[in-house]
Amino acid sequence: MTADPLSDAVKPARRFLGWRIAGLAVITGAMTGPGQTIGVSVSIDPLIAELGLSRPQVSAAYLIGTLAGGAALLPVGSWIDRVGTRRAMRWIGAAFGLGLVVMAGVQGFVTLAIGFTLIRWLGQGALSLVSSLSITHWFERRRGRVFGVTSPTISGLMSLTPLMLGLAVAAYGVRVAWLLAAAAVWLVVIPIGHFGIVDRPSDVGQRPDGHKRPPSTARAGAGSARTPATRAQAITQPRFVLMACVIATASMVATGLNFHQISILTGAGLSPTQAAAMFVPQVTGMIAAGLAMGALADRLPARVLLAAAMLLLLCALAMVGRLEPGWQAFAYTVLLGAGGGAHFPLVPTVLPRWFGLANIGGIQGVSMLISVAASAAGPVTVALLAAGTGGYAAAAWWLAAIPLATGLGALWITEPA
Template identity: 30%
Template sequence: MKRNPNFPFAPAKFPFFYGWVSMAAGTIGVLCSIPGQTIGVSVFTDYLIDELQLSRDALSTAYLIGTVASSSILTYAGKLYDKFGARFTAIFSAIALALTLVLFSFSTGIAGRFSSLSGIKYSIVSFTIVSILFFVLRFSGQGVLTLASRNLIMKWFDKKRGFANSISSAIQSFGFAVAPLFIAMLIAEFNWQNAYLILALLTILFVGFAYIFYRDNPEECGLIPDGKITEESANKNNAFTPSKDYTLKEARNTWVFWIFALSICFSAFFITGFTFNVISIFESVGYSQQKALGVFLPTSVVSILSAFIGNIVSDYTRLQKILGVYLLACLLSALGLAILHIPIGYYVLILGNGVMGGLFAVLASLTWPRFFGKKHLGAISGLSMSLIVFASAVAPLFFSLIFTTTGAYTYAGYISALMVVVLLVFFGKAKNPQLN
């Protein structure tokens, strides 16, 4: 498949460095993945439960099945990304995401038709259908589209990678913060089925946008990362420029890959479990629904500041140091949940979630190209993404089972804190392999 990087226009002829266009385009791509992210799915949860005649546990199980299944093939999707590039990978995933959103809109009718034709109970048919739809939704949205869009930004920058990602991360954090309100507004104005159709239409519009503006890397366009390199910038941060391109097999045989990958997974695990059960979590300690939903705004402010500062600092320091701060924030989040029944727990949770979320955006984007090079970036980040998706899949059920068993979420916090402590034990091995 020909990439045709100079069609419909040549990036090399732009009046300024095209990497900034790629940064903006990749950021929009990540935002377009929101319907496939947990924060996008959660807004529709109660409507799907009612219309598809499923219990909350049944819908969570369908979500688990679909998400775990999607995580199992994301590494292969990353290899396809390495072969075909960001443009065609993003287009493919966006088309799949749009079609899935359309099918979600008609899921009740589809389930009803299959049930009447087959004689199988409606809830069984609806459970099967929604499991399949969750598989495609999570694979295309949270998985492939996010992977292609993040890697697009990373490939166009080297020494300015942290600065470019700081701008992108801040916009992403704001977009993810307001997305539930936007989707809820669509549902209130047009009903949940039409809200899915509107999101599908926006995703289809992105397909055309991606074809016009996505370019996989600067080299195939006759450019170099960062644009024109001055002598000063060429001598700056040479220690952070990879000298070796690792294969997937070589990367996964290193300690540092698993320490960073599992650390990044913790954020996906904790935030997903927390978000899915946020109202129940706060009600279990006597807080109102308004108090529960109100936690996201201050958290997003802390997240945006953390992402911006973390990305800027990353251009001048080792990622291992940022990982240390990130893990301490993870520990605060877990302990904040465990002690949420006392007033200070609320503020500890906000601080922990905010810093953890902001630095997640730093580490999930910058680690793999800095540590392992860009040649096999799709395969390596694909494996990381598959682990992230898997972690997000098991979290809702884990939190739910803790609550069902104990009547509270306290032990979910303590067990999560123990996970972070284990990661901190191995923190000393999280060194950049390019510097060994």
């Protein structure tokens, strides 16, 4: 009989802290907004005006920053595994704030590319990663349901970022807006990391999911991999490669269509105002898909859910050539949000189940790098296909081959023995 690892541990905290950790992780996840495309977008026109750069130059700086920031993210996950989420969150929050300060002082193309690299690396990448990992250690059998709620909630809160930054830009200018964003990150993220986050349940005498007793071997095996894998072992397994294809496909296609969404919808007869309003049903679709996928992730094999995510994306692409004002545009944006966001709760739920928790930061960091790189390629891929085929409708049919192949491949994923 195996001894209970907590039998001689510290006295357990009175209440299960996992729910508090999840709530705080949602807040820190939302604070990545200034480093996300949705937050950066409101500063593009003011930066063009202040720096005297062209739109293609600013876009090129953003592409460089996104790719460089994604590459710099690779060692971050393993570092979080070593130092713990509490310490990592404090340092990442401090560094992200400094990156936003750098953005307030950019003077030209080179410094702009450096600033974009810092906020994409530390905001979109590192802070998002540590926010997710802070939840991962606290839940096992409920992990899918928890991420099914937290992932879309973060997205919903993050949608407030362009409004807040837009108001700051209008009132004080783009440089002061970046400084205010830095102050907000420091005032929110660093205290949460220091006072609110606990690395693991065992640190306070608790167990994942709030169990009072250690789960049976059979039940424990259902929630985590029996033998933890190293990052090198994990990323060479076919199941990881197939999931990575799903992540890359969803990131590239959804980002590409989102980047050109106003053009796509106005070309279908919607006014610019109507086209912009379609982001609301898109977020609704993403939230609904996240809730559903998270609830099912603890019950169904990953292959079924990953294939379903690709099917939703296929349905969205099939609607591009049939877009008209009315229900068609509404259905398209809902499907696009669902297809682009369905995998969000699946990745942090399934990877620990497959590969264990010992090196999960490094493994999940690779998946995030893949997502960032694919999203960077999305806008130019859609633009080139549309130019080469004569429009977005034909481009969508060419793009559809990618989620079709990826979805079929996902059906071959097997669960660990």
